[in-house]
Amino acid sequence: MLELRHINKYFKRGDDEQHVLKDISLTINDGEFVSIMGHSGSGKSTLLNIIGLLDREFSGDYVLNGLDTHELSKKKFTKFRNENVGWVFQNFKLIQNMTIADNVGLPLRYQGKSNKEIKQTVDRVLDEVGILDKADAFPKLLSGGQQQRVAIARAIVTSPNIVIADEPTGALDSSTTIEIMNVFKQLNAQGTTLIIVTHDASVGEQAHRMIKILDGQVMGADYEI
Numbered sequence: 001m002l003e004l005r006h007i008n009k010y011f012k013r014g015d016d017e018q019h020v021l022k023d024i025s026l027t028i029n030d031g032e033f034v035s036i037m038g039h040s041g042s043g044k045s046t047l048l049n050i051i052g053l054l055d056r057e058f059s060g061d062y063v064l065n066g067l068d069t070h071e072l073s074k075k076k077f078t079k080f081r082n083e084n085v086g087w088v089f090q091n092f093k094l095i096q097n098m099t100i101a102d103n104v105g106l107p108l109r110y111q112g113k114s115n116k117e118i119k120q121t122v123d124r125v126l127d128e129v130g131i132l133d134k135a136d137a138f139p140k141l142l143s144g145g146q147q148q149r150v151a152i153a154r155a156i157v158t159s160p161n162i163v164i165a166d167e168p169t170g171a172l173d174s175s176t177t178i179e180i181m182n183v184f185k186q187l188n189a190q191g192t193t194l195i196i197v198t199h200d201a202s203v204g205e206q207a208h209r210m211i212k213i214l215d216g217q218v219m220g221a222d223y224e225i
């Protein structure tokens with residue numbers, strides 16, 4: 001379970017401070033599929049960066065799996081992120097001069113796993129997202145949808161309990177969007193908590209719960225779909 005309590009976030013703008021997240025409190029339970037929607041500039045990515053443990057400079061409390069994230073040292077915070085959260089981005093963020101298998105295996109390499117274990121796990125997750133036959137290819141030879149499958153494989157290779165995706169279908173056409181959403185739904189059905197920021201209502205509505213952000217605030221009560 002993740003709990004945000006009275007989160008406030010400010011960015012400096014010259015001499016001014018911009019109040020980007022305004023007293024956000026919300027709880028997301030294990031296994032939920034939540035979408036976060038709102039206009040451009042409303043603070044969605046800023047909120048996601050906090051939830052996904054990329055940003056720890058905020059006021060308020062963030063308790064994840066019973067642990068107050070403020071209590072972690074910088075090094076432990078990074079380790080905690082790598083163990084608990086898998087990230088997927090709009091533009092895939094694959095390393096171009098590495099094969100698909102090497103891209104997906106990188107988080108395991110950082111964890112110091114053996115070559116044998118890395119290969120077994122990478123093959124399993126590539127198979128799970130339907131792209132095992134591309135293991136030895138390089139990213140630029142793959143379509144956008146295939147590259148996003150690779151990015152999802154990389155996000156789940158460490159078996160995180162939360163997968164966070166920032167506009168994961170933003171660079172995909174509508175039929176590929178359906179395919180990628182099916183991959184996400186399959187993941188969620190296996191118990192992974194899924195949190196997606198999207199501008200696309202057809203994507204957001206597939207979640208079990210939609211959280212709407214307006215000007216850095218959660219609009220009213222978020223609701224079940």
Ligand SMILES: Nc1ncnc2c1ncn2[C@@H]1O[C@H](COP(=O)(O)OP(=O)(O)OP(=O)(O)O)[C@@H](O)[C@H]1O
Binds near residue numbers: 039040043045046
């Ligand atoms: N690193 C930063 N430094 C300064 N200001 C920032 C920074 N990141 C975001 N902002 C500002 O915070 C506000 C919210 O940005 P954020 O990216 O969270 O919005 P968003 O809802 O995700 O927008 P979009 O849908 O366009 O991605 C914006 O006014 C933005 O300019």
